[in-house]
Amino acid sequence: MHRQALIVGGGIGGLCAAICLRLTGWEVQVFEQAPEITEIGAGLQISPNGVKILEHIGVMERLESAVFEPEAIEIRMGVSGRPILYLPMKGVAAQRWGARYLQVHRADLITALSARLDALQPGAMQTGCPVRGYAPCKEGAEVILANGRRIQADLVIGADGIHSRIRHQMLGPDAPRFTGNYAWRALVPAAQLGALAPPPSGCIWAGPKKHAVTTYVRGGAVVNFVGIVEQRTWREESWSRTGDRQEALADFDGWAPPLLAILEQAEVLHKWALFDRAPLPKWQDGHVMLLGDAAHPMLPSMAQGAVQSLEDGYHLARALGAAVGPDIVAACARHYGQ
Numbered sequence: 001m002h003r004q005a006l007i008v009g010g011g012i013g014g015l016c017a018a019i020c021l022r023l024t025g026w027e028v029q030v031f032e033q034a035p036e037i038t039e040i041g042a043g044l045q046i047s048p049n050g051v052k053i054l055e056h057i058g059v060m061e062r063l064e065s066a067v068f069e070p071e072a073i074e075i076r077m078g079v080s081g082r083p084i085l086y087l088p089m090k091g092v093a094a095q096r097w098g099a100r101y102l103q104v105h106r107a108d109l110i111t112a113l114s115a116r117l118d119a120l121q122p123g124a125m126q127t128g129c130p131v132r133g134y135a136p137c138k139e140g141a142e143v144i145l146a147n148g149r150r151i152q153a154d155l156v157i158g159a160d161g162i163h164s165r166i167r168h169q170m171l172g173p174d175a176p177r178f179t180g181n182y183a184w185r186a187l188v189p190a191a192q193l194g195a196l197a198p199p200p201s202g203c204i205w206a207g208p209k210k211h212a213v214t215t216y217v218r219g220g221a222v223v224n225f226v227g228i229v230e231q232r233t234w235r236e237e238s239w240s241r242t243g244d245r246q247e248a249l250a251d252f253d254g255w256a257p258p259l260l261a262i263l264e265q266a267e268v269l270h271k272w273a274l275f276d277r278a279p280l281p282k283w284q285d286g287h288v289m290l291l292g293d294a295a296h297p298m299l300p301s302m303a304q305g306a307v308q309s310l311e312d313g314y315h316l317a318r319a320l321g322a323a324v325g326p327d328i329v330a331a332c333a334r335h336y337g338q
């Protein structure tokens with residue numbers, strides 16, 4: 001049976017959904033507003049629940065050279081570096097949870113997902129293709145591109161991230177709530193840090209009213225830093241805003257040498273405010289679904305946003321099974337327990 005899905009957003013959730021639907025016989029089209037895949041984003045922790053999906057849908061083999069498998073997840077005191085907790089992961093996670101716990105750069109994950117999709121259905125993703133909205137149509141829904149073109153399908157998926165236009169149209173303007181935290185983000189080649197490179201783990205460095213997390217990406221060649229600091233006021237929600245080095249160093253003044261070395265040596269320091277959102281009353285409007293951060297954005301401290309987007313795409317395709325016509329709407333509703 002010929003079924004077509006249009007996916008708004010070629011991020012982690014959109015690409016995973018496209019692959020999973022394609023593997024179950026759908027024809028898919030992904031519309032991504034960015035003109036090309038760039039380095040936006042940083043390190044992601046992919047826990048075993050996400051790795052299992054990447055293995056199952058044939059993406060892991062394209063990602064192997066880019067991932068880093070840490071020895072452990074650990075907690076240390078931010079100032080002294082004194083170890084507090086050490087949970088072995090390498091060789092243990094696969095035994096205990098059935099897959100490895102990995103760290104990866106967001107751009108490498110997107111590249112692997114889009115390569116897999118292209119192998120399954122060449123040309124399925126169109127970049128430089130912003131979507132303006134959607135409309136219901138007979139037996140399905142249509143996507144309205146920014147250039148005014150309309151395309152119909154059996155299913156439209158809004159996987160357009162935290163600032164989702166599809167969510168905005170479905171539910172009106174959202175009301176992000178500043179969490180009282182902002183975050184620093186930095187990448188530094190591990191070789192450049194030498195003896196000051198952080199431990200080969202997912203390491204949480206804890207302190208009063210702030211904490212940092214160090215991980216590795218690019219197969220272990222690059223250290224990824226996220227430092228979260230409490231502050232009462234903020235205005236802007238952006239992942240790409242840059243920050244001042246002296247300000248970052250002042251925030252972590254006196255902290256362990258590996259953290260200060262990262263802040264001193266990072267070419268660019270990003271600073272962004274952490275906003276939260278109340279759960280949405282619904283994620284579906286007939287043949288239109290929301291998925292990933294568009295439906296349920298998650299704070300980075302949970303380290304599950306990317307993985308949850310992968311799970312969304314995978315389970316949505318499973319829930320749809322062989323559904324056609326009105327059964328698609330019912331299958332989507334069942335998937336989201338509505």
Ligand SMILES: Cc1cc2nc3c(=O)[nH]c(=O)nc-3n(C[C@H](O)[C@H](O)[C@H](O)COP(=O)(O)OP(=O)(O)OC[C@H]3O[C@@H](n4cnc5c(N)ncnc54)[C@H](O)[C@@H]3O)c2cc1C
Pocket residue numbers: 008009010011012013014031032033034041042043044045046106129130131132159160161162163164165185226239291292293294298300302303304305306307308309
């Ligand atoms: C620094 C940082 C660290 C993080 N660490 C982790 C972690 O360790 N583990 C984890 O699981 N998660 C982590 N996350 C969260 C994770 O990156 C997100 O939750 C995840 O990327 C959400 O995936 P998504 O596909 O829903 O959205 P995105 O990946 O944001 O993709 C949305 C896509 O839609 C496109 N788009 C938007 N609007 C339109 C439009 N109108 N038309 C067409 N295209 C459009 C965007 O360009 C984008 O490509 C982290 C996030 C940050 C910022």
